[in-house]
Amino acid sequence: xxxxxxxxxxxxxxxxxxxxxxxxxxxxxxxxxxxxxxxxxxxxxxxxxxxxxxxxxxxxxxxxxxxxxxxxxxxxxxxxxxxxxxxxxxxxxxxxxxxxxxxxxxxxxxxxxxxxxxxxxxxxxxxxxxxxxxxxxxxxxxxxxxxxxxxxxxxxxxxxxxxxxxxxxx
Numbered sequence: 001x002x003x004x005x006x007x008x009x010x011x012x013x014x015x016x017x018x019x020x021x022x023x024x025x026x027x028x029x030x031x032x033x034x035x036x037x038x039x040x041x042x043x044x045x046x047x048x049x050x051x052x053x054x055x056x057x058x059x060x061x062x063x064x065x066x067x068x069x070x071x072x073x074x075x076x077x078x079x080x081x082x083x084x085x086x087x088x089x090x091x092x093x094x095x096x097x098x099x100x101x102x103x104x105x106x107x108x109x110x111x112x113x114x115x116x117x118x119x120x121x122x123x124x125x126x127x128x129x130x131x132x133x134x135x136x137x138x139x140x141x142x143x144x145x146x147x148x149x150x151x152x153x154x155x156x157x158x159x160x161x162x163x164x165x166x167x168x169x170x
Contacts, residue, residue, distance in 0.1 A: 035133050036149045041067070041141070042131035049103055049120035057095065057121065057128070059147040064169040066094045067141040068117070068157075069129055071101040072109035074137045080156035084116035087162060093118045099137050100126045142169055 036042075045054040059065060068084065070077040087094055096117035098106040103122055110120070123129055132141065135154065142151040142165050151168045153161055 036141075037152055039149060041143050041147050041149055042128070044128050044131060046097065046121040046123055046128055049098065049106055049122055052103075055119070055121060057097070059143050059145055060093055061145055063093070064142055064144050064150065064166075065118075066092060066165070067097065067132075067143055068094055069097050069099045069123070069132070069134050069137050069139045071099050071137050072105040073101065076156045077138045078109075078113065080138050080158075081113045081116070083157045083159060083162055085114050086159070087157075088116040088118075092166070095119045095121065097128060098122045098124075099129050099134065100124065140165065142166070144169065 041057065041059065043056070045056045047053065048055045057067065066087065070080075084094055084096075094117050096119070098120070100123065102124075106120070106122065110117075121128075126134075132139075133152075138156055140153045140157055141149050142153075144150050151165055153165050155161075157165070
């Protein structure tokens with residue numbers, strides 16, 4: 001009986017390892033949750049980057065917008081930044097939400113790389129990211145003029161990914 005109790009922790013550890021290994025082997029890392037696609041954008045207000053005044057995240061009445069979650073500490077966000085600048089040059093309205101970032105760091109980031117955003121909001125505690133279903137930055141949501149999320153892109157926007165995203169708006 002005592003010998004069996006000595007092996008109990010080892011048996012439990014092996015069972016847990018098998019459970020986690022089974023989950024990891026069946027999980028596709030390329031599958032991204034798109035739970036809000038086809039649903040209304042969350043009705044939230046966040047502080048503006050410059051003034052700190054609360055401002056609602058809202059769809060544009062004149063066409064679709066992109067809502068981009070980014071952070072100054074995010075290396076892939078720096079990689080996608082030239083594409084966001086190109087979208088701005090094309091007249092695409094992009095709302096930037098600084099995710100879990102200090103406003104001073106965000107301002108320095110945008111000052112160094114340029115500001116592609118029509119609106120700049122701060123999600124200091126990650127609440128808006130949670131409401132949107134953000135799994136990591138950068139993430140970009142295409143929102144129709146009716147406020148419904150049309151599509152989601154996870155990871156840095158490339159020219160091809162941006163074109164694919166905008167095609168869904170047409």
